[in-house]
Amino acid sequence: MTISERVQKSVSSLSDDLVKVSHQVHRLSELAFEEFESSKLLAAKSEKAFDTVDLGVAGLETAFVAKRGNGPLHISICAEYDALPGVGHACGHNIIAASALGASLLLSPFVDELGITLSLMGTPAEEGGGGKIIMMDKGLFEEEDLAMMIHPAPVEGDRMPCAAASHIEVNYQGKEAHAAAFPQVGINAMDAMTIAQVAIGLLRQSFYPGEMVHGFVTNGGKAPNIIPAHTSADYVIRANSLKEMESLTPRVRACFEGGAVATGAKLTFEERFPPYSEFVVDEDLASVYREMARVAGRDIPDSVPSSMRASTDMGNVSLRIPSIHPIIGINSLPAVNHQPEFTAAAISADADRAVVEGALSMALTCIKVATDPTLRSAYEGGKRRRELREHLSKIYG
Numbered sequence: 001m002t003i004s005e006r007v008q009k010s011v012s013s014l015s016d017d018l019v020k021v022s023h024q025v026h027r028l029s030e031l032a033f034e035e036f037e038s039s040k041l042l043a044a045k046s047e048k049a050f051d052t053v054d055l056g057v058a059g060l061e062t063a064f065v066a067k068r069g070n071g072p073l074h075i076s077i078c079a080e081y082d083a084l085p086g087v088g089h090a091c092g093h094n095i096i097a098a099s100a101l102g103a104s105l106l107l108s109p110f111v112d113e114l115g116i117t118l119s120l121m122g123t124p125a126e127e128g129g130g131g132k133i134i135m136m137d138k139g140l141f142e143e144e145d146l147a148m149m150i151h152p153a154p155v156e157g158d159r160m161p162c163a164a165a166s167h168i169e170v171n172y173q174g175k176e177a178h179a180a181a182f183p184q185v186g187i188n189a190m191d192a193m194t195i196a197q198v199a200i201g202l203l204r205q206s207f208y209p210g211e212m213v214h215g216f217v218t219n220g221g222k223a224p225n226i227i228p229a230h231t232s233a234d235y236v237i238r239a240n241s242l243k244e245m246e247s248l249t250p251r252v253r254a255c256f257e258g259g260a261v262a263t264g265a266k267l268t269f270e271e272r273f274p275p276y277s278e279f280v281v282d283e284d285l286a287s288v289y290r291e292m293a294r295v296a297g298r299d300i301p302d303s304v305p306s307s308m309r310a311s312t313d314m315g316n317v318s319l320r321i322p323s324i325h326p327i328i329g330i331n332s333l334p335a336v337n338h339q340p341e342f343t344a345a346a347i348s349a350d351a352d353r354a355v356v357e358g359a360l361s362m363a364l365t366c367i368k369v370a371t372d373p374t375l376r377s378a379y380e381g382g383k384r385r386r387e388l389r390e391h392l393s394k395i396y397g
Contacts, residue, residue, distance in 0.1 A: 003113060004367050007106050008295075011360050014102055018359060019352045021045060022098035025081050026347050029088040032125035035062040038081040039122055042101055046120055049108040055122075058138035063131060064122035065140065066104065069111030073380045075366050076119045076141065076321070077103050078149040078314065080126045090338045091127065092152030092330065092346040095355050099150050099328075102359025107366055114370040119144060123313075128167070130273040132313040136320065145379040146285060146369065147323045149314060150358040152346060154336050156329035157304030158286040158293075162279035163210060163238040164245045165311035167272040170196070170215075170256050172265040176229040186227030190220050192259035192267070193231045199255035210240040210309075211248050234272070238311060241278040243395065279315040280388070282322035284378065285365070289326055292364035296357045298328070310337070319392055322384045326361075328354045 001009075025038045039062040043055045046066040055064040079100035080093045104120040111118050121140070125131035135141060151160055172193055177186025200213055215235030221228030237252050239245035253269065260267035293300045304327065314325050331350040335341030345351060369375045378384050 003110050003371070004364055007110070007363050007367065008360065011106060011356060014105055014359075015356045018098045018102040018355050021101060022094045022352065022355045023347050025094035025097050026089045029083040030081070031085060032082045032127055032129040033060070033062060033131075035081050035124050038062070038097065039064055039124065042079060042081065042097055042122055045101055046104065049105050050120070058135040058140055060124055060131060060134060062122070062124040063135055066120040066122075067117065068108050069117045071111060071115035071117050073115060073370055073376060074117040074119065074144045075369075076121050076144040076147040077362060078121045078123050078132070078147060078317070080123055080149070082125055082127050084127055084338060087338065087340050088343045089346050090340060090343040092337070092342065092351065093126070094346055095152045095328070095330070095351055095358070096149060098355045099358035099362065102355065103362035103366070106359060106363040110367075114367065116366070116370050126313055128273070130276065130313045130316070133274045133316050136316065141317055141320055144321050145382055145385060146282070147317055147321045148285065148289070148325070148362055148365065150326050150328045150362060152330045152351065152354060153308070153327035154329060154333045155305065155308070155327065156298060156300045157327045158290045158300065158324065159281045159304055160279070160312070160325050160327045161304060161309050162315050162325070163212070163240060163309050163311050164242045164278045164315070165276040166237045166245055166249060167275075168235050168237070169270040169272050170233045170235060171268045171270070172231045172260065173268075174227065174229045174263065174265040177227040179225045179227050183227060187229070187264050188227050189231040189263070189265045190228040192263040192265040193217060193220070193233060194259070195262050196256040196259035199258050200252060203251060203255060207248075208239075208244070210238075211244070212236075212238040213252055236311075238309075242275060245275065274316075276311045276313050277315040277319050279312070279325055280318045280323070280392070282318075282324055282384070284375065285322060285324045285369070286326070288368050288375065289324055289361060289365045292368060293326070293357075293361040295364055296360040298357055298361060320385075320389070322379060322388055328358045330354050
């Protein structure tokens with residue numbers, strides 16, 4: 001019996017526990033950098049199957065790395081487990097966490113036979129904070145030959161169309177005054193924000209395809225009879241790539257500067273966390289994943305609707321390591337990601353099936369790469385990783 005056949009046979013023994021983990025993480029619904037119980041849960045579930053489990057890596061209390069084996073082909077499977085404010089696991093990171101754990105548990109008994117090193121990477125704060133970027137800056141994600149994770153969605157595909165994204169906090173400082181008696185001595189910071197928002201709305205007519213700007217006001221004043229002295233907003237600027245975002249960002253910032261000039265308010269910007277990059281899909285890995293996902297029972301198409309776009313710090317990983325980020329359908333329509341209805345769908349029977357079949361799809365993909373001589377030679381020892389970085393260095397320098 002082949003390793004793939006043995007893994008397919010063993011998945012049923014893990015199914016109930018993986019679904020339980022998914023539901024536990026869903027119930028915890030911990031926000032970025034606060035995933036204390038979720039990270040402990042996943043790390044604890046990894047202890048018996050891995051040689052080492054290090055929680056609190058990269059200076060992040062909720063990041064962990066579980067590692068087993070010392071083979072020359074190093075594979076990384078990424079887990080995410082942070083929720084969204086107000087709507088919980090409306091992006092289904094509970095499914096991501098449980099499926100990553102499952103794929104790792106399926107592979108761990110065979111690491112020596114496969115000749116691989118296996119890392120389960122617990123990566124916090126994808127929804128806001130860039131945990132993977134922080135981990136890379138601290139020296140992680142340097143040795144792996146390939147990386148992967150899956151992400152739940154209303155539809156199925158071998159990739160999630162990803163845009164580069166910059167997250168900024170905008171602050172205007174004006175001056176309070178009585179809004180009826182002495183408005184002339186105040187400086188209305190909310191007016192500055194309104195002018196900026198109108199300017200951004202008008203700017204959109206000249207956006208290139210794929211460019212987006214969206215955000216919300218986090219502080220608009222304290223009372224209607226007080227001229228607002230301080231306003232703030234969180235905004236996201238998206239473009240097809242980091243390179244394209246370089247030209248869009250100054251134009252958006254100029255809109256906010258226009259609000260300051262018009263009202264006399266003082267303007268400050270703060271980049272909330274490092275920009276997320278576009279995703280560079282490793283096409284060979286994507287092709288293997290499509291094949292193996294079908295073996296695992298998934299009805300996966302050959303293409304994904306281009307209208308579906310998001311951003312992820314896994315994109316930054318894909319600029320460093322050959323990576324894939326497939327989406328796995330949970331039959332949620334009409335509910336879509338970041339809606340409360342999707343939160344409910346993330347623990348449905350279809351979501352539970354996605355946890356198990358997603359874990360199996362990733363495990364079979366790793367086995368195929370490790371056992372196919374042509375594929376293995378393409379990735380082992382960092383060959384494909386070096387080719388990727390050489391290619392990107394010509395673009396980014």
